[in-house]
Structures are given as C-alpha cells and as structure tokens.
Amino acid sequence: MKKACDALAKSPIFRQLNHDTFGHFCNRLSIKMYYKGEMLANEGDECQxxxxxxxxxxxxxxxxxDGEFTTLxxxxxxxxxxxxxxxxxRHIWPYSIEAVTHTKIIMLTLNVLIPLFQENPEIIRSFMAxxxxxxxxxxxxxxxxxxxxxxGKISNYLLDLYTTQLVAAQKSQAASGSSDNKEVLPGDQDSPPTVVLPVSKEVVSRLLAMPRPSLSRELVKMEKDGLIHVDGRSIELLNLADLERGRNINTLIGRHHGELERFG
Incomplete structure (x- = not known):
C-alpha cells in the first residue's frame, strides 16, 4: 500500500492529508487493474x-x-x-474512460470519502481549490x-502549453533553491521559447479535435511561415507575437460573425 499512499500524497486533493491518518486511510483503499484498451467506464454508467x-x-x-471519438x-x-x-x-458519466496503457486505479467511494473529509477539514479546502x-x-x-x-487551435494549444511548462520550470527551480542557470527555463538566454509535447502528435490531434494528417500539414505550414520549428516532440516558438495574433484573429472572426448574424 506504500505506493498507493505515495500516489495519494502527490494528488492535489490529498497532499494535505495528516500523515498519522494517512496509514489508516490507505488500508481502506480499493485498487483496480485495467489492461490497455479496457474501459474503466462507459458513457451513461453511474459514477460510484x-x-x-x-x-x-x-x-x-x-x-x-458512428464510432468516431474525441479525446477530452x-x-x-x-x-x-x-x-x-x-x-x-446526477452522477452519470458524460464520457467514456479508456486505459491507454496497463493501468492501476485507486477507487474512493463515498463511504471512504465522507468520513475522511469529516476527520480532515483541510482536505475540503484542497478539494475546493x-x-x-x-x-x-x-x-x-x-x-x-x-x-x-x-x-488558431494549434496556436492556442502551444501558447497555453508554453505558459504551463514555463510556470512548472520556474517552480521547480525555486523549489531546488538553485540560482544558477543549469536548468534553463523555456525561452531563457538566447534560445527561442520551446515547448515539449507531453504526448504524441496522434494524441494531440485528438485533443484538438482534428485529423492527424491535418495537424501535420498545418505544423509544416506554420514552420514554413516562420512561426515554429518542429523537432520531434520539441517545438520552438519562433514568433510569439504572430502566434498570439493568430489566436486573437480567430476570436475577432467569431465576434464579427456573430454581429453579422444579429444584423443579417
């Protein structure tokens, strides 16, 4: 159960759990195993x-x-x-959950959660946050x-990913107390801002609700236009201003389209 306790300690909800309570709580956990491709839950099932x-x-x-799907x-x-x-x-799953790899899941029922919340009010604050x-x-x-x-979708995704990874790198550097530049932050020094895709391009295309070939073609076009440079999962953001401008242009197009519909 030690591994389960360690995983809980890393989760944002339970990292404030009192360690004296932790051991007793871990003994009440239910752990389930799923094989790659197995469904943990189907849309319409009850969340228990x-x-x-x-x-x-x-x-x-x-x-x-028709059997097509979008990865949420x-x-x-x-x-x-x-x-x-x-x-x-209304605790009904609005989507399906599939194991992408062999997976172990800690399951916490209400019979476990409610007493835990009652005994540890700080967890309620963590849950709300x-x-x-x-x-x-x-x-x-x-x-x-x-x-x-x-x-527009790709630009938005890359800019958000850059912000997320930059903040994570800054927190990591602050936590280590390192004042040198051994761990270079994205966009530090003379290198252009860089993001690393956390998943394959196939998965990114699903997250962006677009066909995989369309994602590849648009990345090539963006590279030719001098916006990015792609090297596997590493993508240099060569022109943040134009990427941001592309995102804003899409927003303006949507607004103008709505105005035209109202006056049409």
Whole structure:
C-alpha cells in the first residue's frame, strides 16, 4: 500500500492529508487493474467512486454514433477523475474512460470519502481549490476548441502549453533553491521559447479535435511561415507575437460573425 499512499500524497486533493491518518486511510483503499484498451467506464454508467491514477495512463473519450471519438483529456499518475460527479445529484458519466496503457486505479467511494473529509477539514479546502483549478482548465479547453481554424487551435494549444511548462520550470527551480542557470527555463538566454509535447502528435490531434494528417500539414505550414520549428516532440516558438495574433484573429472572426448574424 506504500505506493498507493505515495500516489495519494502527490494528488492535489490529498497532499494535505495528516500523515498519522494517512496509514489508516490507505488500508481502506480499493485498487483496480485495467489492461490497455479496457474501459474503466462507459458513457451513461453511474459514477460510484472518485478515481486516482496509481500507474499508467487513461483517456477521457467522447464517442459519436458512428464510432468516431474525441479525446477530452489524458490522465497520468496522481491525476484524478470523477471529482465532478461523485457528489453530484446526477452522477452519470458524460464520457467514456479508456486505459491507454496497463493501468492501476485507486477507487474512493463515498463511504471512504465522507468520513475522511469529516476527520480532515483541510482536505475540503484542497478539494475546493482543485475543483476551481479544473474549472479554469476546462474553460481554457473550451477556448482552444472554439477556435475556427486549425492554426488558431494549434496556436492556442502551444501558447497555453508554453505558459504551463514555463510556470512548472520556474517552480521547480525555486523549489531546488538553485540560482544558477543549469536548468534553463523555456525561452531563457538566447534560445527561442520551446515547448515539449507531453504526448504524441496522434494524441494531440485528438485533443484538438482534428485529423492527424491535418495537424501535420498545418505544423509544416506554420514552420514554413516562420512561426515554429518542429523537432520531434520539441517545438520552438519562433514568433510569439504572430502566434498570439493568430489566436486573437480567430476570436475577432467569431465576434464579427456573430454581429453579422444579429444584423443579417
């Protein structure tokens, strides 16, 4: 159970858990194993537990009637799912959850969660902060998907990824107490800002709701236009201003289109 306790300690909800309570709590955990391609839950199923990824990776998938699907999110070790449903009056999964790799999941039912919250009020604050962060992430995801062009979606995704990775690098450097430049932050010194795709381009295309070939073609076009340089999963952002301008242009197009519809 030590590995399960370590995974919980890394999760944003339970990192404030009192260590004296921790051991007793870990003994009440349920851990389930899933093989690659196995479904953890299907759309329409009842959500009966909060899930935390102990090992592996799972994908939240939204399927259409013709069998096509969009990847809504990818979750890895320490990530949480079901937090928006477990306490809801309508706890029905609005998407399916699939194991992308062999996966171990910690399952926390209400019978475990409610006493834990009652005994540890600080976890309630962590849960509320976590939910607020997730809402912001979902709002950002809506912003990406609302872009009207492939370039707009890709630009938005890369800029958000750059911000996320820059903040993570700064926190890591601050935590290590390092004042030298051994760990170069994205965009430091003379190098252009760089992001590293956390997943394959196939998965990125699913996250952006576009065909894989379309993503590849648009990346090539953006490289020819001097916006980016692609090297595997590493992408240099050569022109942040134009990438930002492309994102804003898409927003303006949407606004003008709405105005034309109102006056049409």
């Amino acid at each position: 537990a909060l899930g935390i990824v102990l090992d592996g990776q799972v994908a939240l998938q939204k399927y259409s009637f 999110d990818l979750l890895g070790t320490g990530d949480v799912f079901g937090e928006d449903l477990i306490f809801s009056s 976590f939910m607020s962060d997730r809402i912001q992430e979902q709002n950002q995801r809506i912003m990406v998907l609302s872009q009207r062009t492939l370039r």
